[in-house]
Structure formats: structure tokens, C-alpha cells
Amino acid sequence: MSGLSGEPPDMTGQTPEVSEPTPESKVPSVAARLALWQRSGGVITPILTALIAFLIGGLVVFATTGKNPLNTYKAIFKGTGLSWLSPVSIHWHLFYPAGIHWTGWDTTSPTALNLQQTLIVVTPLILTGLAVAFAFRCGLFNIGGNGQYTVGALVAVQFGVWFAGLPGPLHVIVAMVAATLAGAVWGGIAGVLKAATGAHEVITTIMLNWIALWVGSYLVGFNGPLQDPRAISAPVTRPIADSAHLHVFWGNPLLQGLHVGFFIAIAMLFVYWILLNRTTLGYEVRAVGFNAEAARYGGISVGRNFFLAMAISGAFAGLAGSIDILGWEFNLDLTVVQTVQVGFIGIAVALLGRNSAIGIFFSALLFGALLTGTSTRNLDPSVFQPELAGNLTRIIQGLVVLFVGADLLIIYLWQARKKLRLPQRKAAEQP
Amino acid sequence: MKRKRTLLWLGVAALCALIVGATASAQRSATAKVALVTDIGGLNDKGFNHLSYVGLQRAQKQLTAAGGVNGRVFITNSANDRKPNLQTAAQTGNGLVIAVGVLFEFGPLDDVAPAFPNTKFAGIDVDYGGLSKKPTNVRGIQFREQEAGYLVGYAAGLWETRHPVKGKMVVGGVGANKVPAIVRFLAGYRAGVHKANKTIKVLIDYANDPTFADQAKCKETTLNHIGKGSRVEFEAAGACGLGGLSAAKQKHIWGIGVDADQSFLGKHILTSATKHVDVAVFNTIKQFKANPSGFKAGFNTNYTLKNNGVGYGKLSSALSKADRTYITKKVNTIKTLIIEGKIKPPTS
Numbered sequence: 001m002s003g004l005s006g007e008p009p010d011m012t013g014q015t016p017e018v019s020e021p022t023p024e025s026k027v028p029s030v031a032a033r034l035a036l037w038q039r040s041g042g043v044i045t046p047i048l049t050a051l052i053a054f055l056i057g058g059l060v061v062f063a064t065t066g067k068n069p070l071n072t073y074k075a076i077f078k079g080t081g082l083s084w085l086s087p088v089s090i091h092w093h094l095f096y097p098a099g100i101h102w103t104g105w106d107t108t109s110p111t112a113l114n115l116q117q118t119l120i121v122v123t124p125l126i127l128t129g130l131a132v133a134f135a136f137r138c139g140l141f142n143i144g145g146n147g148q149y150t151v152g153a154l155v156a157v158q159f160g161v162w163f164a165g166l167p168g169p170l171h172v173i174v175a176m177v178a179a180t181l182a183g184a185v186w187g188g189i190a191g192v193l194k195a196a197t198g199a200h201e202v203i204t205t206i207m208l209n210w211i212a213l214w215v216g217s218y219l220v221g222f223n224g225p226l227q228d229p230r231a232i233s234a235p236v237t238r239p240i241a242d243s244a245h246l247h248v249f250w251g252n253p254l255l256q257g258l259h260v261g262f263f264i265a266i267a268m269l270f271v272y273w274i275l276l277n278r279t280t281l282g283y284e285v286r287a288v289g290f291n292a293e294a295a296r297y298g299g300i301s302v303g304r305n306f307f308l309a310m311a312i313s314g315a316f317a318g319l320a321g322s323i324d325i326l327g328w329e330f331n332l333d334l335t336v337v338q339t340v341q342v343g344f345i346g347i348a349v350a351l352l353g354r355n356s357a358i359g360i361f362f363s364a365l366l367f368g369a370l371l372t373g374t375s376t377r378n379l380d381p382s383v384f385q386p387e388l389a390g391n392l393t394r395i396i397q398g399l400v401v402l403f404v405g406a407d408l409l410i411i412y413l414w415q416a417r418k419k420l421r422l423p424q425r426k427a428a429e430q431p
Numbered sequence: 432m433k434r435k436r437t438l439l440w441l442g443v444a445a446l447c448a449l450i451v452g453a454t455a456s457a458q459r460s461a462t463a464k465v466a467l468v469t470d471i472g473g474l475n476d477k478g479f480n481h482l483s484y485v486g487l488q489r490a491q492k493q494l495t496a497a498g499g500v501n502g503r504v505f506i507t508n509s510a511n512d513r514k515p516n517l518q519t520a521a522q523t524g525n526g527l528v529i530a531v532g533v534l535f536e537f538g539p540l541d542d543v544a545p546a547f548p549n550t551k552f553a554g555i556d557v558d559y560g561g562l563s564k565k566p567t568n569v570r571g572i573q574f575r576e577q578e579a580g581y582l583v584g585y586a587a588g589l590w591e592t593r594h595p596v597k598g599k600m601v602v603g604g605v606g607a608n609k610v611p612a613i614v615r616f617l618a619g620y621r622a623g624v625h626k627a628n629k630t631i632k633v634l635i636d637y638a639n640d641p642t643f644a645d646q647a648k649c650k651e652t653t654l655n656h657i658g659k660g661s662r663v664e665f666e667a668a669g670a671c672g673l674g675g676l677s678a679a680k681q682k683h684i685w686g687i688g689v690d691a692d693q694s695f696l697g698k699h700i701l702t703s704a705t706k707h708v709d710v711a712v713f714n715t716i717k718q719f720k721a722n723p724s725g726f727k728a729g730f731n732t733n734y735t736l737k738n739n740g741v742g743y744g745k746l747s748s749a750l751s752k753a754d755r756t757y758i759t760k761k762v763n764t765i766k767t768l769i770i771e772g773k774i775k776p777p778t779s
Contacts, residue, residue, distance in 0.1 A: 236534060
């Protein structure tokens with residue numbers, strides 16, 4: 001159970017919902033202290049990870065453009081639209097605020113548009129993050145989020161085109177459920193293979209990604225069965241019926257405002273937590289994740305849990321695909337099938353979020369904000385050249401993933417700091 | 432006191448006149464603000480995004496009169512960037528927004544353009560007739576691929592005729608898929624070959640590549656043609672066609688490139704049927720610059736041989752001098768005839 005084991009399922013302590021009995025009257029037991037340490041380490045290491053990634057990203061910005069990285073980061077933050085949440089804008093003069101202006105919450109401002117776009121990107125990232133995290137908790141590494149997402153998107157678009165006569169909410173639910181099931185099947189295949197033959201899920205999910213990509217390319221590509229017959233010059237499906245559109249609650253529905261799918265993703269964070277921590281299924285999944293052999297000895301069917309964990313993971317990713325289609329995309333084109341990265345970014349989201357619901361929310365927010373903030377739309381060319389803007393996103397993303405992978409090092413440093421402090425304290429206490 | 436007030440009024444009036452005059456002159460010599468919204472693939476895609484960017488850069492360099500052109504590029508990294516990019520481009524005061532790529536036709540232009548009636552939009556490869564809401568401030572930009580196909584077909588036919596072999600004379604054309612632009616290229620190609628020599632057999636086949644990027648598919652189709660005796664292969668197939676062109680190189684026959692001048696691939700490229708996206712972007716900006724408020728939209732603009740929207744690329748340096756002079760002369764004659772409207776290459 002030491003944090004040094006590096007197993008992501010171990011690092012669950014920071015979630016407030018894990019209630020550790022901390023006897024307040026007595027001296028805390030070793031276990032409680034360990035939990036406390038894990039809790040602090042659990043929160044602090046991802047933050048350190050992100051900070052170090054940004055620090056090195058800043059050095060890269062400085063080395064390549066010769067410009068002050070702080071200005072670049074300020075511009076990125078401005079582009080994320082997150083400043084909309086604060087009703088006042090503060091003008092900083094070096095280190096002290098030079099002026100504070102009341103801006104209120106103007107829902108038509110460009111900042112509002114940016115925040116809407118950030119949250120639209122965050123929505124599927126939460127879900128693909130969950131797709132990776134749920135499998136992680138069962139000791140499985142689901143790299144197939146991208147394929148499961150693609151399958152969900154394909155099914156959602158076709159169900160959105162069919163059943164055009166259905167009333168709005170029903171049509172949305174039908175398309176969403178079908179896409180979720182399709183994602184579950186796609187993930188479940190890897191689970192069954194793992195349970196039945198021992199085929200490693202990393203290999204099978206990567207293969208299933210490619211199968212989804214090429215089947216999808218065939219379906220929506222030129223002369224494919226899903227290609228819009230009216231759009232013969234473009235590899236794109238028919239648009240889904242209006243009744244299958246998710247309700248846009250903020251912004252202009254025609255101009256890609258924020259849709260209610262965001263709340264579905266938030267709700268799924270709670271579902272994830274309840275499923276893992278408050279059900280027998282979740283208990284078994286976690287038991288298998290901690291130690292499959294011990295779980296088997298305890299009478300838990302490991303194979304069944306491998307299948308269920310992968311199927312539920314796939315369901316989250318499939319749902320993500322359907323929310324993108326029904327929320328803002330409305331059709332599916334070949335370039336999307338071939339270039340979508342949502343499932344892969346989900347791996348980074350789960351790693352940085354340490355597989356906990358609250359962690360996944362914040363790391364999805366971080367990655368979504370980075371994607372929106374570094375788009376050329378928001379990053380002024382005078383701050384950063386348009387040719388480089390997209391690459392900066394990838395640099396920071398890559399650094400975050402690298403350091404998440406290297407969080408062992410960070411945990412070690414964190415521990416070393418405590419060890420250093422302990423003798424100091426002892427020395428201070430002795431006289 | 433009264434005089435003072437008169438003076439004050441005079442001053443205010445002068446100030447007003449100054450402001451009005453300044454804004455009026457600002458309008459006359461205004462910088463043209465132009466935005467370019469690319470599609471997925473990045474600025475260095477060696478394709479439409481890149482060529483459009485070249486057109487914008489040329490416009491900024493050459494159209495320097497009266498404030499010049501202020502260009503801004505919006506790169507589309509993923510599908511969810513398309514609409515916000517168009518919207519932000521319009522909101523930030525760009526009078527002309529150029530969207531690159533056919534996928535803007537299905538949703539983005541239809542939804543965003545009507546919300547910004549004072550902004551003009553142009554879509555590269557967008558067919559105005561395909562827009563479901565027909566926004567009146569959108570101009571489609573289309574190319575007459577058949578004219579470029581006709582010229583390279585004619586060049587292929589001339590070479591084949593000057594280098595006869597025993598038996599049948601065969602040339603081929605490969606398309607990635609049966610989509611309108613490709614069909615037009617190949618229809619022009621076939622007619623061009625026959626213009627040079629009616630006895631040459633023209634094989635036309637489609638690789639049926641759903642992605643336009645699967646080189647193996649075009650290579651297979653091309654090798655099939657070469658097996659049937661083809662000595663010139665025209666690859667109207669984007670990235671898929673690169674496979675066909677490498678097959679031509681392997682089998683020591685001529686290849687003909689498409690879209691960009693692909694002579695950089697090697698001496699086996701006889702010539703290329705080129706589509707000048709950069710010229711289209713430059714000309715669109717030029718028209719807008721000349722008269723921003725009078726920039727007409729609500730239809731397609733065709734880019735043709737006449738306005739240098741399509742053409743043919745460099746002839747291979749491996750051609751003998753006699754061949755090169757002969758082909759250049761003959762092709763240019765035909766080019767003039769097409770420009771004058773005396774030859775109308777078929778579209779299917």
C-alpha cells in the first residue's frame with residue numbers, strides 16, 4: 001500500500017469521500033498517519049507534476065521564441081475563458097494590482113464563447129478519463145478509449161439520422177443508450193479476450209482502436225454506406241435530425257454553445273464514484289485491481305470482473321462519442337474519425353487525476369483549457385506564431401504525461417523532503 | 432461672453448468635422464482585414480491549407496496600397512474548432528473570412544455566416560449550391576479541373592504518339608474515388624489524350640479509397656494499368672496517388688501529378704495537373720481589397736485556365752529537348768484555345 005508502489009489504484013487517498021477513521025482524542029495510529037501522508041501526497045504530487053510541466057514548457061517557449069513565457073501563459077489562460085467565472089478583472093502591474101474592474105457575467109462576450117468551448121472540450125475528456133480510470137481500478141490499462149469513443153460516435157450519428165420522428169428527449173436517450181452499449185461492447189471484447197485467453201488488454205485495445213478507425217473510415221468515407229448521398233464531394237455523414245440535438249443552455253445553439261451534455265459528464269463522475277465505492281461490483285473490481293490472485297482466493301470471479309470493468313470503461317467512452325455528436329458535431333466526417341485524440345488524452349486525464357472522480361474533473365479541466373487556450377483563435381500571433389501554437393499544446397501535454405509517468409520521482413522527492421525534515425524536527429525537540 | 436461661446440461652438444464644429452473627415456478617410460484607405468480558417472491537417476500539409484496560406488502571404492506582400500492587407504490565420508486542430516474559428520474571425524473585425532476545405536460546407540458556413548451578415552465569407556472547394564441555408568454572404572470557390580486534366584492528357588497523348596510501340600498504345604488515369612472534382616480531372620484527361628491521338632486507349636479506374644490517403648490502393652490500381660501496357664499514368668488522387676506515382680517510378684514509366692506541381696518527386700513526373708488554390712485565395716482577397724462593401728457573394732466563382740486558377744506544372748527534365756519544345760508548343764496552343772472558349776473540355 002505504499003505510495004512508492006506506483007500503482008495508480010493505490011493512490012486513492014485524496015478523495016474526500018474515502019472516510020478514514022481518524023481518532024481525534026488519541027495519538028493517530030500508523031495506518032491513519034499513512035493515509036494522511038497518502039492523502040497529502042495524492043493531492044500534491046499531481047499539482048507538482050503539472051507545475052513542473054508548465055515550468056519546462058515555459059523554458060521551451062523562451063528558448064524557441066525568446067519571449068517571456070509568463071505572457072504566453074497569461075494569453076493561454078485568457079483564451080480558456082476561465083476568467084469569465086470571476087466578475088472582476090484585475091490589471092496587474094508587475095506584482096501588485098493596478099486596477100480592478102467590475103466586468104460582471106456578460107454571456108455574449110468572447111470570453112463567454114471561450115469558456116463554452118473549453119467546457120465542450122472538457123465534457124468528453126471527463127468521460128474518456130473515466131473510461132481509462134475505471135479499468136485502472138481493476139488493474140487493467142485501457143488504451144482503447146479512442147476506439148470506444150469512435151464506435152460510440154458512429155452509432156450515435158446513425159441513430160440520430162434514424163428515428164427522425166421521435167420526440168426530442170426520447171430520441172436523444174435512444175441514440176445515447178445505443179452509443180453507450182456499442183462502446184461497452186467494444187471495450188467488453190478486450191475484457192472477454194483477457195478473461196478467456198489472457199490476451200493482454202494493452203495489445204487488444206490498441207488493435208481495436210485501429211479496427212474502429214478503419215471501419216469508421218470505410219463507413220463515413222467516400223462511397224461508404226453512411227456517407228451523405230447529397231455530399232458526394234465530401235466524406236461526411238448525413239446530419240442528425242433536429243430532435244436528436246442536445247439542448248444548448250448557454251450561448252447560441254447555431255454557434256456551438258454549451259450543451260447539457262456537460263452535466264451528463266458531471267453526473268457520470270458521481271456514477272463512477274458510487275459504482276466503485278458503494279456497490280459490490282465496485283468492491284470486486286477494486287479487489288481484483290489490488291491483487292487478482294488474492295481476489296480469486298477470496299471467491300471473486302476475476303474473469304467476470306475483467307469483462308465488466310472493460311465493458312463499463314467502454315460505456316463511458318461510447319457515451320463521450322455520442323455526447324460530442326448530439327451536442328455540437330451533428331455529423332461525423334472522415335478527418336474526425338482519423339484524427340480524433342480524445343481517447344488518448346483521456347489516458348493523461350486519468351493518470352493526472354489519479355483515477356479519482358474529483359481528480360479526473362480537475363485534470364480534464366486542465367487539459368481542456370490547454371487545448372482551447374492554445375488554439376490560434378485565442379493565442380494572438382504577436383504572442384505566439386500560429387505555426388507554433390498547436391505544437392505548444394502538444395509540448396505541455398507531453399510534458400504532463402511524461403511527469404505523470406515520472407511521478408515516482410516526485411513522490412520520492414516529496415518523501416525525501418519529509419525525511420529531511422524529520423531529523424531536523426528531532427534535533428529541534430531534543431534540547 | 433457671447434464671442435467666447437461662438438468660439439467654443441466653432442471649435443466643437445471644427446472638431447466634429449475633423450473626426451468625420453478622419454473616419455471618412457479611414458474608410459477610404461482602410462486596411463483590409465482578412466482571416467484564413469484552415470481545416471484539420473495543419474499549415475504545412477503540402478495541400479490546400481498550405482497553398483491558401485501562401486496566397487494570403489502573397490496578398491499581404493503585394494497588395495500594399497491604401498493600408499495593405501492585415502491577415503490572420505486560424506488553424507483548425509479538431510472539428511470543434513471549425514465554428515468557433517469562423518465566429519471569432521468574424522467577431523474580431525475581419526471583413527473577409529476564407530474557409531479552406533469542403534467540410535466547411537456541411538454545417539459550419541451554414542450556421543455561422545447568417546449570424547454575421549456584414550462579414551463576407553469564401554469557401555475553398557465549397558459549392559454554394561450545396562449549402563442548405565444558402566447564406567447570401569458566402570461565396571463558393573470552385574475549380575475547372577477538367578481544363579487542367581485536358582492539358583496533361585494532351586501532353587501524355589503527344590508523348591505517346593512520338594514514341595510509338597508495337598501493338599496498342601495505352602495510357603491510364605487513376606482516381607481515388609468517384610467524386611466530382613476527380614471525375615472532372617479524369618474526363619478532361621481522357622478527352623485531352625484523344626485530342627492528341629484518337630487511337631490511344633485510355634484506362635480510367637478508381638482505387639475506391641475511402642480516405643484519399645491509402646497509397647497502397649492507388650499503387651495497386653496503377654500497377655494493374657501498367658500490366659496492361661500503360662506508359663503514362665495520371666494520378667488524380669491526392670495522397671493516395673503518391674503510391675501510384677511511386678509505382679510509375681519503379682516500372683520506369685511516366686507519372687502525372689495532381690493539385691500541386693509534383694515535379695519534386697523526381698524525373699519520372701512528366702507534368703502535373705495543377706489547381707492553384709493560392710491564386711484563388713489571392714484573387715479573392717484582391718477583389719475584396721478593391722471594394723470591400725461591393726464584394727459580391729451568394730454564388731460560386733470558378734477558377735479556370737483563363738484566370739490562372741488551374742494549369743499544368745513543369746515538364747520533366749528527363750524529356751529530350753525536341754520532345755520538350757514540341758510538347759510545350761502544342762500544349763500552349765491548346766491552352767489558348769481553351770481560354771478562348773474554342774475547346775470545352777468535358778466534365779464527365
